[in-house]
Amino acid sequence: MSPFSKKFDPQSDLPDLSGKVAIVTGGNAGIGYATVKHLARLGAKVYVAARSEEKLAATVERIQSDDDIDNDLIQPLLLDLADARKAKAAAEEFIEMEDRLDILRAYEQSVDAVAGSMMINHISPFVFTQTLLPLMKTTSEETDSDVRIVNVTSVMHKLPTPAQGRFRNLDDFNQDFAKTSMPMLLQYAYSKLANVVYTRELQRRLTCANTRIAVLAVHPGLVNTYAHRLALPSLLQPLASALMRAFLRRPAVGAYNSVWAAAAPDVKLKDLGGKYVEPIGKVVPPSKVALKEEVGQELWATTEEFLKSIGLELPAMST
Known part of the structure; x- marks a missing residue:
């Protein structure tokens, strides 16, 4: 389907x-909020995960005030992806409440310094x-x-060059792209590349273990969101806001x-x-660096190395 097709109706x-x-x-705003509503209207019990208890x-x-949605289908889950320890605690809390999980749709956005982008967009979701x-x-x-893990990435994952798109060690994780013209955008793009690489490596490991879970990386399309504007230099943000309102899709469609x-x-x-999927349901190749199996293995190893350094160890998966 065309990215702007009106034929698709969830x-x-x-x-x-x-x-x-x-x-x-990230279910309290933007495309996360819209995703919650779409899934609940289809009858799923949906936990809205977000880091602000008040919000x-x-x-x-x-x-729950929406007449089309059964109130019992919407439940809160406090999740702070700025801290990997809190992310683990939130997952453990969910396991205490539920005896099944069919769909995990993982998505947050940070366009802060690289450490913040990688923590919120990759490490804590991992x-x-x-x-x-x-x-x-x-x-x-x-x-x-029919169990699914959906990692929301971006077409911007294709921006890092093969040299920039490596995850060999923590120095790679903490690249600041300071010598480029748009360092914040590349920081964001690097973390979105990590989403695609993680998707492929997790699927490879699940398949090797004969586990029937599908993991997909999806690009929502060009959506009018605040985080995308923040990724641009400050002088361009007012112009970007006007253009986004005029040409980009609403979060509900995103x-x-x-x-x-x-x-x-x-x-x-x-x-x-x-697979990497662009709107709507179109399977396309990701960046060339994302296709390299060794990049997936180095991302996994470096992520585990960092987690061990802060005292977090997760169950091992076959390689």
């Missing part, structure tokens, strides 16, 4: 999700996902299961690709695990 084109449980990180409560109340993985594996063993990846039958029928 409510009529996707299956009923009654009985399924989902987590949407989280307000978001849940706002969604911890959150890996901690939840045993529960998702158990869910995947049920008859007719959520379509995430919802498609979370629920479309084609993901299972066509074995799309590990």
Whole structure:
């Protein structure tokens, strides 16, 4: 489908999700908020994960006021991805509350310094996902299961050069791109490359272990969000705001690709695990560096090295 196609309708084109449980990180605003509503309208019980308790409560109340959504389907989950330890604690709290997890839609945005971008966009989501993985594996063993992990990335993941797009050590993680013309944009793009690389490496490991979970990396399309404006130099932000309002899609439409990846039958029928998907449901090659298996292995190893340095160890996965 065209990125601007009006033919796709989540409510009529996707299956009923009654009985399924989902987590949407960053669910209090933008495309995360829209994703929560789309999944709940399909019948899924959705945990809205966000880091501000006050905003989280307000978001849940706002969604529950929608006449199209059953109030019991919307639940809060306090999740602070700025701290990997808190991400692990949130996942453990969820495991205490639920005995299944069918859909994990992982997405946050940070355009702060590199350490902040990599922590919020990759490291903490890695911890959150890996901690939840045993529960998702158990869910995947049920008859007719269809478990999905949806990592929201960006087409900007293609911006780093092969030399810039490496994850060999913590120095790589902390690149500041200071010698480039748009360092903040490249910091963001680097963390989005990590999302694609992690998706492919996690899928490879799950497949090797014969675990029936599909992991996809999705680009939501060009969406009018505040974080995208922040990635630009300050002088360009007012112009960017005007252009985004005029030409970019609303968050409700920007959520379509995430919802498609979370629920479309084609993901299972066509074995799309590990793929990079652009709107809507279009499988395209990611950047060349993302296709290199050794890059996935080095990302995994360096992430685990950092986590061990702060006292966090996760269950090992086969390589």
